[in-house]
Amino acid sequence: MIPELINKLYxxxxxxxxxxxxxxxxxxxxxxxxxxxxxxxNYLTKKDLKIFLKENQDFLFGLFNExxxxxxxxxxxxxxxxxxxxxxxxxxxxxxxxxNQEKKKELSxxxxxxxxxxxxxxxxxxxxxINLSDDGTVYSTDLKPDDAWxxxxxxxxxxxxxxxxxxxxxSILRYDPNQLEYLLDSHTFFEYFESDDVYSIIRYDKNLxxxxxxxxxxxxxxxxxxxxxxxxxxxxxxTIGRFLGWCRDKLVxxxxxxxxxxxxxx
Numbered sequence: 001m002i003p004e005l006i007n008k009l010y011x012x013x014x015x016x017x018x019x020x021x022x023x024x025x026x027x028x029x030x031x032x033x034x035x036x037x038x039x040x041x042n043y044l045t046k047k048d049l050k051i052f053l054k055e056n057q058d059f060l061f062g063l064f065n066e067x068x069x070x071x072x073x074x075x076x077x078x079x080x081x082x083x084x085x086x087x088x089x090x091x092x093x094x095x096x097x098x099x100n101q102e103k104k105k106e107l108s109x110x111x112x113x114x115x116x117x118x119x120x121x122x123x124x125x126x127x128x129x130i131n132l133s134d135d136g137t138v139y140s141t142d143l144k145p146d147d148a149w150x151x152x153x154x155x156x157x158x159x160x161x162x163x164x165x166x167x168x169x170x171s172i173l174r175y176d177p178n179q180l181e182y183l184l185d186s187h188t189f190f191e192y193f194e195s196d197d198v199y200s201i202i203r204y205d206k207n208l209x210x211x212x213x214x215x216x217x218x219x220x221x222x223x224x225x226x227x228x229x230x231x232x233x234x235x236x237x238x239t240i241g242r243f244l245g246w247c248r249d250k251l252v253x254x255x256x257x258x259x260x261x262x263x264x265x266x
Contacts, residue, residue, distance in 0.1 A: 001063050001064070001067055001164055002026055002034065002164065002165075003024065003025075003026070004063050005060075005063070006020065006023045006024060006026065007020070007024075008052075008056060008059060009044070009052065012052060012055075012056070014044055014048050014052055015043055015044060019043050023043065030166055030167075030169070031166070031167050031168070031227065031232065033117055033165060033167065034115055034116060034117070034165050035049065035115065035116035035117030035118060036117055038116070039117075046118055049116045049118050050118055053109075053112055053113060053116065053118070057105070057108075057109065060108060060109075060112050061104070061105055061108040061109075064107075064108040064111060064112070065104070065108070067164075068096065071173060073173075073177065073180065074160070074172070074173075074180070074184070075095060075096035075097055076095050076096075076097065076177075077095070077177060077180035077181060077183070077184040077185060078095060078096040078107075078156055078184045078185075079093050079094065079095045079096075079184070079185045079186060079187070080093070080094055080099070080103075080149075080152065080186050081093045081094075081186050081187055081191075081192045082094075082145070082192060093186075093187075106153060107153055107156060107157060110153055110154055110157035111157040111160055111161060113157075114154070114157045114158050114161045114220070115161045115164060115165060119154070119220070121218055121220055121221060122150070122151060122154060122217075122218040122220075122221075123218065124217060124218060124221065125215045125216070125217055126143050126147040126148075126150075126151055126215070126216065127143075127144070127147060128141050128142055128143050128147070128201075128215060129141075129142045129198075130142070130260050130263075131198075131200065132260075136259055137203075137257075137258045137259060138203050138258055138259065138260065138263070139200075139202065139203060139205075140200035140201055140202045140203060141200070141201040141203075141214075141215055142196070142198040142199070142200050142201075143190065143198065143199045143200075143201070143216070144197075144198065144199075145197060145198075145199065147199075148186075148189070148190055148192075148199035151189075151216050151218075152186050152189055154218075154219060154220075155189070155216075155219045156184055158219040158220060158223065159172065159183055159184065159219075162223070167223070167227075168232055168239070169232075169233075169234050169235065170235065170236055186199075187209055188209055189201070189216060190202075190216070191208050191209065201214065201215065201216060203258075226239075226243065229246065230242075231243050231246060254266040
């Protein structure tokens with residue numbers, strides 16, 4: 001997608017023929033973000049990028065959709081679970097291929113904005129409520145549907161961005177369906193409960209995907225944190241090892257009980 005993007009920047013007179021020659025092929029460091037690379041090297045400005053994205057949404061959506069067609073297991077794994085609606089009267093899980101055009105274009109726009117580093121960051125954590133079990137312990141962290149959707153779709157957009165922009169040394173195109181499920185299926189983010197109209201990050205339930213009630217965060221901040229901390233290795237296992245080493249050196253267990261009061265204290 002990046003060569004086609006660079007050519008379109010030239011066709012729309014945003015970069016010069018001289019810049020086009022320099023940018024084809026793209027000679028950026030493996031983990032250098034594309035948007036930062038273009039702006040820092042004075043090929044264009046953030047304002048140029050914003051105008052370009054606004055004026056070329058249909059072209060960019062076509063590129064995005066074509067990439068999905070050529071890598072079909074990725075859209076098959078992007079699954080959003082929601083309440084019943086006119087478009088989805090049975091409330092069944094829908095993969096990307098079954099989304100309406102509006103949702104597809106929203107993901108495309110989020111991807112391109114993320115790729116070119118002009119997407120405003122999410123809050124560090126969404127507004128959420130704690131749902132208690134009968135014994136007073138935390139059962140889940142609950143999000144409103146709009147908050148769940150925006151965090152989910154930017155997570156997916158950022159995951160694709162990391163792949164396209166080569167921000168790690170491995171590829172999700174080699175993942176099997178079970179691995180892609182953890183990365184792209186919304187049920188590994190939260191469970192939807194139509195009775196309360198909430199998306200719940202569940203601390204523990206033997207029948208449901210459980211996270212320990214950890215609050216979802218901003219994937220861009222998370223990536224920047226592990227990148228700036230030099231925690232990204234040459235392999236997935238190496239990266240996990242570096243991060244566990246950081247946890248060993250920097251983190252301590254909290255004291256007290258599994259209840260909101262002690263959570264708040266720490």
